Each structure stands twice: as structure tokens, then as C-alpha cells.
Amino acid sequence: MTATREPQQDRSRVTRERLLASTIEMLAGKGWAATTVAAVAEAAGVSRGAAQHHFPTRESLITAALDALFEQLTVSIGASMEELPPGPDRIDAVVNRAVDIYTGVQFKAALQVWAAAASDPVLRELILPREFKFARAAHRLTVAGLDPTGTNQKAYNLAQATLDLARGLGLADTLSDDSRRRAQVVATWCEQVKLGLGE
Template sequence: MATPNEPKQDRSRATRQRLLEATIDCLAEMGWAAATVAVVAERAGVSRGAAQHHFPTREDLITAALEYMFETRMAQSKSEATALGEVAEGVGRTQAVVTSLVESYTSPLFKAALQVWTHAAADPVLRERILPMEARFGRVSHRMAVEALGVDDTDPVTHHLVQATLDLARGLGLADVLTDDSLRRKEIVQQWAATLHTALHARA
């Protein structure tokens, strides 16, 4: 919480961050319909007027929240990549990478983004705003997966294997939305990691 002596710019930045985090929480926990500016403002502990000062429309708030999700996920990926550097090469490392990718799609960030994607499917204006962001997220996610796996993405088969891994991760994330799918997901991750490791190293 900002204090009265905190510089105005810092207080403004802190308020903006609270609003973005509250938006993600509302989307993930209550869904699209409940994530209104008024509800988000109340959850963030700020007035509706203050919320609209930062984000004049709900679309502005949602778009900014998606950008914040992207930046947060990329920061998490970099931290995970650093931790993976301590894992020895081999199938164990491949499994660690696949596990990390899959688990990122079972987080509140993914559940919040899913609410936006579902609504955007029927809202051309919102879809137009988020498609470039999602395309950028896809490119960066693919590049980071390639770097974590330590493979040559110029090979078309390797490229498709990495993309298939990301698509699998997204699908397993969807399967986890309604029920706890963790046990089945763990078995699939183990099997796919072994298959992926063999396929990638056969290419190498």
C-alpha cells in the first residue's frame, strides 16, 4: 500500500499495478462477466474514478492486464530457465523443460487469459486488440522453449516438435480448468518428454 510521503509517480505506478493484478485475479476466479472496472477497483482498494484515470474503458484495462500477464510470464520463464541451467543434460532436463511449460498453462495467468480469449472470439474489436499480443507471446514462448531445450530450430522437424510441445502444454492446461487433472498430466508429461528427447536427439 502506498504511503502519503511516497512520490506521486510511485503511488501512481503502484495503483496501476494493483489494478492489473486485481484484474487478473477477478478474471481467473470469477470470469469475464464479473471482471468489471467497479469490481476490479474495489478489489484493488482504489476508487472507480482512480481506476478510470488509469484505464478509461474496460477494454483498456483488459488489454493492459494481458500485457502485464505477458511480462509476468516472460519474467517467470527467465527465472525458470536460470534454474534449468543447474539440471544436467539428458532426458531429465528435457522433462524439466516440458514440465515447466505445461505448468505455466495451469496457472491463474492462463485461466485469466482464457477468459479474455473466449470473450474475444465473439467480440471483433477486442479480438483485433489482442491478436498481435498473442502472436508476440507465441513467438517469444517458442524461442524460449528452443533455448531451454538447447536445440536447432532451423531444422523444420525440430521446429514442429517444439511447437507441438507448446500446443500439448496448452491443451493440458485447458483440461485442468474444470477438474484437477494433475495425476494424468504428470504421466503424459513423462511420456512426452521421453518421446521428445529421443526425437530431438535423433535429429541432432
């Protein structure tokens, strides 16, 4: 029994992950209205019945995709914080990492859900706790990166400001490639954080 059940569980997990990856990509590329369970199933090459077995409602698909997306970002920030250069150079690495997370496909997908949730109280209640959990994790990791010894009280607020700036830069990048202007803003902010931390 075990021998047959395990591959089945594996297949089920792979199907689920494919559906979630397609959801994130479709939200970012085609927008909120286009991202239905049926459309995601087709894009993922999964039968509609199998997709509905995993995600009986659109809400369940969207919230699972958000969970996956926030988890990916948290793991990715965590990993990058373990490879920081020593000294003030680590500040550039931390700021750039924060900006990276808001300029990728995950942010573009999340933006679609936020925009939809602005006028949908049910969706908003589903999103807010996930959003808060991610914001706390991102902040904790950013503080730890800016202040590895845990001794600089200004790191807490500078980490908040860094993440808010990063979110704003992400939004500026949704309609056109803003990377050149962004590089200049990021350089300015890195200098500011060093001044603020006294480094």
C-alpha cells in the same frame, strides 16, 4: 518538486499494478462478465475515480492486464531457462515449465479473454498481436531450452508441439484438478521429446 513528484509516481504505479493484479485474479476466478473496471477497483481497494483515471475503458484495463500477464509469463519462462540442469534432464525441466505456464492463474485469466474475443472482433484485434508476441517469445525460449547448442533442427517443431500440448493440458485443468492425469501425460511427452531429439 522532485521530492514530492517521485512518491506520487510511485503511488500511481502501485495503484496501477494493484488494479492489474486484481483484474487477472478476477478474470480467473469470477469470469469475463464479472470483470468490470468498477468491480476490479472495489476488489483492489482503489476508488472508482482513480481506477478510471488509469483505465478509462474496460478494453484498456483488459489489454493492460494481458500485457502484464504475458510479461510475467515471459520473464518467468526466461528465468527458468537459465537454471536448466545439463543433459537430457533439461528436457523434463523445459516441458514441465511449459506446462506450468498454462496451468496457472494467468492462463485461466487469458482463457476468459479468448472466449470473449471469439465473438468480439474489436477485442480480438486487440488480443491477437499480444498473443502472437507472447507465442513467439515462449517458442524461442522453449527451443533454446530444448536445444542449447542450436544444432538440432527438430527442436523447432518439438517446441511448438510442446507448447500446444501444454495449452491443451491447461484447458483440461480449468474445470477440475487434472494434475494426476497430467503428470502421466507429461512423463510420456518428455520421453517422446528425448526420442525425437535423439537423446
